[in-house]
Amino acid sequence: MTVITVDGRSIALDKEGFLVDLGDWSEQVAVELAQAEGITLGDEHLEVIHALRRFYAEYQLSPAMRPLVKYIGQQLGPEKGTSLHLLRLFPGSSAKIASKIAGLPKPDNCL
Amino acid sequence: MKSLLIISRHPPARLAAREALDLALAAAAFGVPTAVLFMDDGVLQLLKGQDATQINRKSLAANLQALPLFGVEEIMVCQHSMGERGLGGAQCLLDARPVESAEIAALLDHYDQVVTL
């Protein structure tokens, strides 16, 4: 387990960098989590992050890539609901990285 | 790709209900044309107003509503099972298509693979 400090608060991360306590999340924490992934958060990232948090609140699932693309399309418009857009913002395993930055729990399955 | 019908037959607090949902999500994630039929006590998964926190569980109802987003578009509910339990479509939290008993044989025939959980 590692600990990062944001605004003077200590925040615990598990060994893969997910928040231990989901209540620790704030936009400021998201900026730090993103930096650890080599991503500088901009408005385009943040709207995806907030959509992801709504997805989790509604369905209590961390989405895989396909449902995430579909959901972003519904929420932010079809031009953003593409895997290319998400891959550009969150290179690599987009769904997993974005979930981590959004402070969602580590997906308990591979779906 | 072969199509898959999952028949979910148990109430939401039973592990089998969760397994049926996971199977549906997994199959759809791999691009399998997947349908779910709620039958027998499985129709109880669809009841509105469930509050799983009362018994310290994760909400199956919330997860079920993600089925269409995960690519499971064909969601059906056995009308006979609903009737036996005094339930109507208005109490359903998903937009599930009601199927008559007579239709079920045709469904079993139509899908390449059928799994009952």
Added chain:
Amino acid sequence: MLHILRHSPGSETRFASCLRGLGPQQSLLLLEDAVYGLLPRSRTLASLQILPGSVRLYAMEADILARGIALDDLPERVKLIDYPAMVQLCIYHSKVVSW
């Protein structure tokens, strides 16, 4: 005697068997999936309602809320209880039968 049911009436026969074995001065507690027996307009609710008035009926409130069964639709004779009350019931009755 306190009879306890915790399986859904729709999945097998023990719900019906319990009702057959229930004596007129006895108590019945519905737990977990057995609370589906209280669904309005269901056959099981009808069979619970024709039990003799001397049978005391109890149900776990948390199990009812968890499953989305509306409290206001429940018949008056069903007493809703919490976990400490369940312990009390088990102590109060000299014999407990779990179906």
